[in-house]
Amino acid sequence: MKRTVPLLLAIVAAIGAGYWWFVLRPAEAPAAWQGWVEADSLFIGPEVTGRLTHLSVARGDRIEKGGALFTVESDVAAAQVRVAEAAVAQAAAQLDAANASRQRPEEIDVLLAQEKAAKAALEESRLEYERAKTLAAKGTAAVSVLDQARAAYDRDTAELEQVRHQIAVARLPAREPDLKRAEEALAEARANLEQMRLQAGKHAVTAPATGTIQEVYYRAGEVVSAGNPVVALLPPSALKVRFFVPEAVLPRLHVGDTIKVTCDGCTAGKATIDFIAEEAEYTPPVIYSLEERAKLVFRIEAVPEKPEALRVGQPVSVVPEAGS
Template identity: 30%
Template sequence: MFRTMPFSLLAVSLLFLSGCSLFQPDERPLSGTIEAEEVPIVAEAAGLVQSVKVGEGDVVHSGSVLAEIDKRNYEAAVNEAEAAKAQAQAKLDEAKAGSRNPSIQKGIALVQQADATIVLQEVRAKQAQAALAQSKDQVAQVEMQWEGAKRTLAFQENRLKEAVALFQRGAIAKKEYEAAQEAVNQAQTQANQLAAQLEAARSRYDSVQQDIAAALAQKGTAEAQRKGAVADLELLKEGSTSHSIRALLAAVQQADARLDQAKWQMEKTVIKAPADGILLRSSVVEGEVAKQGATLFTMMKTDHLKLKVYIPEAELARVKIGEKVEIRVDAYPDEVFAGQIQTIADKAEFTPKNVQTPDERTKLVFAVTIRITEGLDKLRPGMPADVRFLAEGEAR
């Protein structure tokens, strides 16, 4: 009996060990840095800033008023344009009163409508040209800042390499090594933010170019319509109206365009939030004279926080677009925030140096972008975060 006991113990031990192997091993969370889309809010009208209604850190909603510029000069311009239009219209009405032919009146209206459209599109094109120049300057400025951030990142990465070597030799304390790591993380965050700003600035530049092309195309269409309307009107009004009507039509059309432009300028004295978000920076104070094209505020879209992590190639099959994940940050150690996988890179890349350990930097990984769906009022860009992918069937 006693001789069979060791074999029984061995069998139990093997069964216990094999049972342990059936458990899912602890998953090590993947790490990344929270990013956000920053939106500059630019002054489209110059003037004295009468009031600033928000401060840094405030939550704003789309269309809410952020600041107001003194509109008295713009109101005067609108009143002047309205008076000029009324005067031109009165002269035209007086000249047209001599003709009672309904067909002629209709022909005049068509020409007037075409003229108004042409001038309006010319104004749109000129405004877009001015915006294009400002957008080009902004792209150049952000490009310069981004290049500087990349140089800073490269410098910090070199310092980290030196710190790693010194730390391994015991030449520096762990605190100095960790400080070098944090400097690299901060430099990477700054470079990522500027890259996002550069992409947004280039997108705005392309959008303005499209606006110019659209305005010129609509102007060409209106010119063709006007040509046909003038030809028809000439046949109708021979011997019935004075040649001065054409000049009066042009005067009314010009007055309409000036009035539209004056009203548009006055509307821009009220600075509004373009979307829901959080105000990150305020660059204006009450009593300051704002210049046209100056950035007054910078806001972060609250529904656009994202996080990028890198998953090893061997584990790619366990993540899918649309699946939920758990997110933890050091600032809220007892809270778990939800996220959803938004994109998975099509191509593999080598592990970024600031994400994984030195032993894993040569592994192939895939970038996974996660849209954060909870904690948008607490989480902030630049926060380091850990991500855990939920197992199949696991509910949060």
């Protein structure tokens, strides 16, 4: 009986300890995964090969979208633009000439003077014809006189019509095929000018996004090949938190979940998972933890809400957001 009491007390103590462990013990903080801040910089170079004539930024500068970055030598391109502008002016002059009268103004003035003289002659012959008709009606003029007066009136009428037709023809523009060719030549010259201006615009490069200059690879005076980066620009939106989780944790995380990011000397922030690797990999070469990690891990990337508070390469700790 004496031995039974201590045994019962031991059993009760074990049960109490178990109850405390599973029910009353304080909740453990969620496991923290170690990671770091990554960024995909924009490597910006010219579309044409040339000598770098001007560099507007230095490493560490912050630049707004559309701000000037650098300029590549553009003397040849500027000359091509001037040639194209001259071609447009020439084609426009040719079209104006095609739309203008076929004869010079001085020649048209001569025809106008002839028209004036023909009108006067017609008026005189009309009066003679009217007088001859009156006399012939009274019987005081011969029929031949009336016939001559009518012939003179018809002749002067025809001459006036002829002069007026000559004036109309002189004022006509070029023929339709000639006009069409002139219009097509002007359109082609304008298109070529636009192309030359676009080509010249490629020599001055601006920032495609707001960000910070991370690196400068060329200096003014050096020759840059087309496509070679001159500067590396880092927009805030390019920052990402990259971390790795063990295989057992993977089912609990999904794209769109919110995580909490902490780092030494900075305030806690949130990030949204936007990528989860489909394939497993071994422990990454850079890992900011002294604890032992599983060799089989999955890479996860998240977009921080406040990227300006982070720096590229900065080690961070990640925990799932409460309720996610």
